[in-house]
Structure formats: C-alpha cells, structure tokens
Amino acid sequence: MSATVTLEPFSLPLARPLTTADGTIDRREGFVVAVERRGERGVGEATPLPGWTESRRACEAALERARDLADGEGLDAALAALSPRETPAARHGLALALADARSRRAGVPLHRYLGGTRGVTAVPVNATVGDGSTDETVAAALSAVEDGYRALKVKVGARAVEEDVARLRAVREAVGGGVELRADANAAWTREEAREAVAGLADLGVAYVEQPLAADDLDGHAALRGGPVRVALDESLVERGAATVLDSDAADVIVLKPMALGGVDRARRIARRARLSGLEAVVTTTVDAVYARTAAVHLAASLGDVPACGLATASMLAEDLGPDPCRLEGGALTVPERKGNVPANGGSTGA
Ligand SMILES: O=C(O)CCC(=O)c1ccccc1C(=O)O
Ligand SMILES: [Mg+2]
Numbered sequence: 001m002s003a004t005v006t007l008e009p010f011s012l013p014l015a016r017p018l019t020t021a022d023g024t025i026d027r028r029e030g031f032v033v034a035v036e037r038r039g040e041r042g043v044g045e046a047t048p049l050p051g052w053t054e055s056r057r058a059c060e061a062a063l064e065r066a067r068d069l070a071d072g073e074g075l076d077a078a079l080a081a082l083s084p085r086e087t088p089a090a091r092h093g094l095a096l097a098l099a100d101a102r103s104r105r106a107g108v109p110l111h112r113y114l115g116g117t118r119g120v121t122a123v124p125v126n127a128t129v130g131d132g133s134t135d136e137t138v139a140a141a142l143s144a145v146e147d148g149y150r151a152l153k154v155k156v157g158a159r160a161v162e163e164d165v166a167r168l169r170a171v172r173e174a175v176g177g178g179v180e181l182r183a184d185a186n187a188a189w190t191r192e193e194a195r196e197a198v199a200g201l202a203d204l205g206v207a208y209v210e211q212p213l214a215a216d217d218l219d220g221h222a223a224l225r226g227g228p229v230r231v232a233l234d235e236s237l238v239e240r241g242a243a244t245v246l247d248s249d250a251a252d253v254i255v256l257k258p259m260a261l262g263g264v265d266r267a268r269r270i271a272r273r274a275r276l277s278g279l280e281a282v283v284t285t286t287v288d289a290v291y292a293r294t295a296a297v298h299l300a301a302s303l304g305d306v307p308a309c310g311l312a313t314a315s316m317l318a319e320d321l322g323p324d325p326c327r328l329e330g331g332a333l334t335v336p337e338r339k340g341n342v343p344a345n346g347g348s349t350g351a
Contacts, residue, residue, distance in 0.1 A: 003037040003075045005067040005094070007060070012289060015318035019131040021157030021188035022051070028287055029056055031063055032321065033093035035101055037075060042101025043342070045291035045321075046093025052238055052260040052286055053089040062090035084262025085241070095263035096295050096341065104340040110295060111335060114268055116302030122332035123283075123300040125312040126151035126182065131158040134167045141171045150331040151180040151308035153210070156197070157188025165200035172204045180308060184210035187235050191220045198229045208232045208253050215239035221250035232282065237261065242270040246277055253280040255310070256299075259292055264299040271303050284310030289321045294342045297326055301335040 009031055017026035030047030048059040062082055070078035075098055082091035103113035111120065127144030129137060129152055141152050154171060156164040168183060175181075183206055189197060194212040201209065208230040213220045215235035225231045232253035237245050238260050245251060254274050258267040271281035283300040285293050293314060300309045311333055314324050325342055326333040336343060 001037070001074045002072060003035060003070045003078075005063075005070045005075070005078065005097070006034045006036075007063050007067060008032040008034070009060075010289065010321060012320065013318045014287070014316050016316045017130075018128065018155075018287060018316055019158065020155045020184070021131070021186040025049070025287055028289065028317070030089065030289070031060065031093060032291065033063060033097045035070070035075060035094070035097040037101060038105075040101045040105045042097040042099070042104065042340070043291055044093040044096030044098070044100060045289055045295075046089045047259055047286065047288045047292055048089035049259065049286040052235075052257065054087045058087060059090045059093075062087040063093060066090065066094055082262075084266050088262040089259050091262040091266075092259050092264070092292065095265055096291065099265065099295075100291075100341045107339050109335070109337055109339060110264075110298035110341045111301040114264065114299060114302040116298075116304060118304040120301040120304050120335060121337070122329065122334050123297055123306060123311065124151065124308040124332045125149070125328070126153045126180070126308045126310055127312055128310060128316075129154045129171075131155045134163075134170045137167045138170050138174045141175055145175050145179060148328060148331045149312070150178070151182065153182040153184055153310060155186070156183045156209075157185035157212075161189070161193050161197045161200065164197065165204075168201055168204050168206060177205065181206045182208050182210060182232075184234070185212045187211050187214050189213060191217075191223075194220070194224055198224060198227060202228045210253075210255060211235050218245070218248045218250040222248065225249070225252060234284075237270075242273075246270070246273055246279070251279060253282060253307075255282050255284055257284055257286050258296055258299060259286045259288055264295050268299055268302060271299075275303075280307055282307055282309050285313050287313045287316055289317070290314070290324055291321065291342055294325055294336065297333055297335055298341060
C-alpha cells in the first residue's frame with residue numbers, strides 16, 4: 001500500500017561538546033522522518049555520526065530512495081530496502097517512524113510495542129563525563145552526583161594512561177564508594193596501554209572499561225578480560241557486526257547504539273541475544289535528538305532490568321527538536337507512558 005514519507009533536515013549545536021579520545025562532537029545533524037499511512041502519523045529520526053554510521057550525504061540519499069519506494073510499494077518494502085549495515089541511521093529513522101505510527105494505532109507506548117511486558121517506569125542512567133583535566137573531571141563528576149546520578153562514565157584515552165588513572169582516582173575519592181564508575185577509551189589504547197590502565201583502575205572499583213582497544217581487536221579484548229575490571233565493547237559491534245562479537249569471548253558487556261545498529265528493533269534483538277549468552281547490554285545514544293533518544297529509553301525499558309544506560313545525553317544539546325518527555329529522577333529517566341514514542345504535544349499533560 002502506498003504511503004507518504006517526508007524528510008526534514010535539522011542541525012543542532014551542542015551546549016556541552018563531548019570530547020573523546022576519538023575527537024569532539026559539537027553538532028548533530030540529521031533528518032526527521034515522518035510517515036503517513038491510513039491516516040496514522042509516525043515520526044522517526046535519522047542522525048548519522050560519521051565513523052559510527054554512514055555519512056550525512058549517504059543517509060539522505062538512502063532516505064530519498066526509501067521515500068520514492070514507499071510511494072509506490074509501501075513502507076514495509078521501503079524499510080526492507082534499507083541496509084542496517086550500510087545505512088544504519090537511515091534505517092533507524094524509517095523503522096522508528098513506522099514503529100511510532102504502529103504503536104500509536106495500537107494505543108500503546110513504544111516500549112510495549114517493542115515487546116516489553118513488565119511495568120518499567122524508569123531506566124537508570126549514567127552521566128557522561130568528557131575528557132578534561134583532573135579538576136574539570138572531578139567538578140563534572142560531583143555536579144552529576146549532586147543531580148542524582150549513581151553511575152558515571154568518564155571518557156579516557158585522550159591523554160596519558162597514568163593521567164587518566166589519576167583522573168579516575170580523584171573522581172573515586174571525591175564521590176565515594178557508592179557511585180558506579182566506568183571508563184570509555186573509544187579504542188585509543190594499545191594492548192600494553194590497556195593492560196596498564198586496567199591494572200591502575202582495578203583498585204578504584206571501576207566496573208568496566210569500554211572499548212579499550214581497536215574495534216577489530218577481539219582477541220586483544222578477550223585477553224583483557226577476567227580481572228576485576230570488566231570489558232565492554234561498543235565500536236567493535238559496528239566494525240565487526242554484533243553476531244561476530246557475540247560469538248567471540250571478547251566482552252562482558254555490550255554497548256548498544258540504535259542509531260549505529262540500524263534501529264531500535266535491531267538493537268533489541270541484539271540485546272536479547274547478548275543476554276542469552278550471559279552478557280550485559282547497555283543502551284546508549286550517539287547524542288541524538290529527542291525522537292531517537294526517547295526511542296532508546298523505550299528500548300531500554302522494553303528490555304527490563306537494565307544496568308545504568310548512556311541515555312542522559314539531552315543536556316549536551318543547546319537546542320532540541322522538541323521538549324524532552326523524560327525526567328531525571330534519582331539517577332533514572334522516567335519512561336513515557338503515552339501511546340507511541342514522543343507524545344505529540346511534547347508530553348507535558350494528559351493521556
Ligand atoms: O554512553 C554514554 O554515556 C553517552 C554516549 C557516548 O558516550 C557516545 C556518544 C557519541 C558517540 C560515542 C559515544 C560512546 O559511547 O563512545
Ligand atoms: Mg563508547
């Protein structure tokens with residue numbers, strides 16, 4: 001059945017640029033993808049992040065092809081034509097628009113539509129602390145704990161290993177033992193640096209180190225496991241594919257970015273497979289706008305009982321595409337309970 005797809009470009013500056021070992025993110029650009037089918041409207045978001053997804057240009061070209069295909073052959077054919085490996089952001093955008101429309105028609109919130117059955121009303125989240133001096137890092141950590149966060153993810157790998165270990169030590173001393181600490185190296189370290197780092201972080205009670213080594217180095221990651229600091233993989237899922245990572249012994253935890261994995265539906269399937277293999281699944285964003293970010297909250301809620309997720313990225317944006325329907329309460333984001341993904345009026349009142 002023929003259906004209308006519309007694409008609206010956007011460009012959002014960050015208020016707090018995120019500095020990682022892999023560079024600084026200071027703006028997010030993409031497309032709002034809207035579908036209209038049998039009078040039902042659904043809204044999705046395609047926000048490519050080069051290095052993690054296709055380029056903006058490739059994303060736009062893929063979405064334009066999908067729009068033309070939907071016009072003749074319908075939305076399912078258009079979605080099937082979008083490759084989750086080649087153009088994950090484009091597929092994410094159209095898949096979310098469809099899921100939003102269908103969950104609205106069914107009168108259920110997106111997390112129920114995705115298959116969540118438990119009454120999850122909030123998702124625990126980590127604060128994201130970018131690279132910075134020890135003083136800056138401690139200040140950001142203390143401010144996050146003051147805001148109620150019980151888990152902090154600190155970016156590392158942009159400076160010498162001993163400096164990063166000193167930053168984490170200063171954070172641990174400042175926030176005390178009751179806060180979960182994680183470190184994300186964004187693939188910056190050599191095997192030797194990673195061994196040094198893990199040894200230094202071990203007695204600081206760091207729960208896991210995210211992507212210490214190059215994305216393709218599954219053997220290196222496997223060899224790092226087994227100590228008190230667990231190993232999480234993020235970039236490796238994009239580089240090697242989720243199935244390869246899950247079939248390896250390289251990770252204790254996998255980090256799921258729906259935008260980089262081709263949609264919340266794809267990310268959910270990977271999360272469930274990971275759990276069956278005894279891995280933990282953490283849902284995060286690529287610093288997305290409100291539609292993709294909220295969808296990732298629904299995804300985490302649909303999984304039930306998730307560890308703290310990297311979904312508290314709204315405050316990095318200077319502007320957004322609409323009001324945030326989630327509130328931070330006690331280190332967790334509230335899950336929207338109205339039908340669909342983001343409530344049509346921004347979620348301020350009513351059902
Ligand atoms: O997980 C989080 O806390 C926030 C998301 C985040 O860190 C991130 C955001 C954009 C690109 C890469 C990453 C990453 O996890 O490496
Ligand atoms: Mg990461």
